[in-house]
Amino acid sequence: MHDLSALPEPKPPLMSRTPSSETRTTSGGIHARFLVEHSGFTLDVDLDLPDRGVTAIFGQSGSGKTTLLRCLAGLVTPVSGRLSIGADVWLDTANRLCLPTHCRPLGYVFQEASLFPHLTVEGNLRFGLKRVARSEQRVVFDQAAQLLGIEHLLRRMPSGLSGGERQRVAIARALLTSPRLLLLDEPLASLDRQRKEEILPYLARLHDELDIPVIYVSHAPEEVARLADYLVLLDNGRTVASGLISDMLARLDLAVARADDASVVMPGVVIGYESTYELLTLALPGTPVTMRVVHSSMRLGDTIRVVVKARDVSLTPQAPALGSILNVLPATVVGIAEAHAPSHVMVRLDVEGTPLLSRITRFSSDRLGLAVGMRVWAQVKAVSLLT
Ligand SMILES: Nc1ncnc2c1ncn2[C@@H]1O[C@H](COP(=O)(O)OP(=O)(O)OP(=O)(O)O)[C@@H](O)[C@H]1O
Numbered sequence: 001m002h003d004l005s006a007l008p009e010p011k012p013p014l015m016s017r018t019p020s021s022e023t024r025t026t027s028g029g030i031h032a033r034f035l036v037e038h039s040g041f042t043l044d045v046d047l048d049l050p051d052r053g054v055t056a057i058f059g060q061s062g063s064g065k066t067t068l069l070r071c072l073a074g075l076v077t078p079v080s081g082r083l084s085i086g087a088d089v090w091l092d093t094a095n096r097l098c099l100p101t102h103c104r105p106l107g108y109v110f111q112e113a114s115l116f117p118h119l120t121v122e123g124n125l126r127f128g129l130k131r132v133a134r135s136e137q138r139v140v141f142d143q144a145a146q147l148l149g150i151e152h153l154l155r156r157m158p159s160g161l162s163g164g165e166r167q168r169v170a171i172a173r174a175l176l177t178s179p180r181l182l183l184l185d186e187p188l189a190s191l192d193r194q195r196k197e198e199i200l201p202y203l204a205r206l207h208d209e210l211d212i213p214v215i216y217v218s219h220a221p222e223e224v225a226r227l228a229d230y231l232v233l234l235d236n237g238r239t240v241a242s243g244l245i246s247d248m249l250a251r252l253d254l255a256v257a258r259a260d261d262a263s264v265v266m267p268g269v270v271i272g273y274e275s276t277y278e279l280l281t282l283a284l285p286g287t288p289v290t291m292r293v294v295h296s297s298m299r300l301g302d303t304i305r306v307v308v309k310a311r312d313v314s315l316t317p318q319a320p321a322l323g324s325i326l327n328v329l330p331a332t333v334v335g336i337a338e339a340h341a342p343s344h345v346m347v348r349l350d351v352e353g354t355p356l357l358s359r360i361t362r363f364s365s366d367r368l369g370l371a372v373g374m375r376v377w378a379q380v381k382a383v384s385l386l387t
Contacts, residue, residue, distance in 0.1 A: 034081040059234035074101040107174025113166040115158040128176035164195035250355035252337040287352035310357035
């Protein structure tokens with residue numbers, strides 16, 4: 001298990017474990033098939049989701065993300081559908097089975113945390129705990145408080161908490177119900193950037209340290225890149241694509257890879273640390289390619305996730321002479337697509353088997369004569385790896 005205690009507090013760890021093949025869908029995973037008819041909107045999905053890690057449901061406003069989550073929770077009953085979590089069937093309209101929400105062992109956290117205002121933080125947490133028989137508890141009080149970093153808030157009243165603290169308490173309370181499934185509906189949407197940064201590391205911890213699958217609704221690509229293992233793209237109530245995050249974010253046929261804030265996740269094994277400069281050296285697994293990332297210490301051998309924004313990657317045909325950019329990666333152009341803005345193109349690169357995106361101007365692309373198969377150098381600012 002990843003030793004997060006090695007990371008100093010208040011600096012948030014901006015990287016977490018890389019998605020693993022463990023999160024691939026198995027027959028014992030989550031199967032969700034829903035047909036919902038609202039006036040003017042139809043949700044029609046058939047999904048096999050992993051029963052570990054974080055699955056992000058991503059799509060534009062109105063694409064049906066919340067409706068899908070509400071179906072999972074039993075708050076919306078589909079016209080037809082089936083939902084199974086491992087061997088447990090929660091919905092099967094063909095057999096007139098629909099487990100009501102209060103009988104589904106799940107945690108649900110909304111955009112705005114709804115804590116009991118008359119109870120302390122501890123009282124709120126114990127309320128979650130009380131709902132579970134001791135023999136069925138999979139998460140204990142101290143573990144939840146520590147995971148969300150709220151031990152020092154236990155005596156406080158909700159009215160005295162910041163938005164980020166309230167969300168952390170709400171998530172801890174949901175965990176203490178020992179859910180089979182944790183549903184998070186844009187839990188960071190109402191927070192400003194600083195509060196988001198405060199809470200993201202705790203969400204990353206959930207994913208590393210708990211064996212509870214998380215379904216995470218978001219329309220923020222950066223959050224998705226930092227947290228998710230698996231991604232479902234929704235558009236107008238239908239699944240556009242779903243798969244492992246590392247594959248999905250680099251697919252030029254999907255709008256998410258051509259967006260203004262397109263990012264990829266790259267895995268890196270920590271092979272060195274220069275304390276004077278707070279610089280980690282990471283190797284792309286199984287390759288001689290290394291990257292350097294500004295960050296406080298991590299354990300040698302840890303595999304971590306690095307998020308690289310396409311706009312922070314520039315291309316050059318020759319290896320540059322000594323410059324301030326630390327990461328210059330050998331790459332092959334494998335695809336070029338129109339970016340969100342017509343003045344730019346999105347270039348998909350292959351770095352020894354790992355996909356990387358670069359968003360450059362159409363002018364630069366033409367000047368470089370970029371074409372599929374061309375060998376280039378991708379320059380990535382070390383600092384940009386952490387944003
Ligand atoms: N109870 C309802 N009755 C009628 N229409 C509904 C109902 N709930 C949702 N809708 C409609 O279904 C569509 C999908 O809504 P939903 O809230 O699932 O989208 P979303 O992707 O979560 O959007 P956002 O990102 O804005 O939260 C919208 O057009 C919405 O107006």
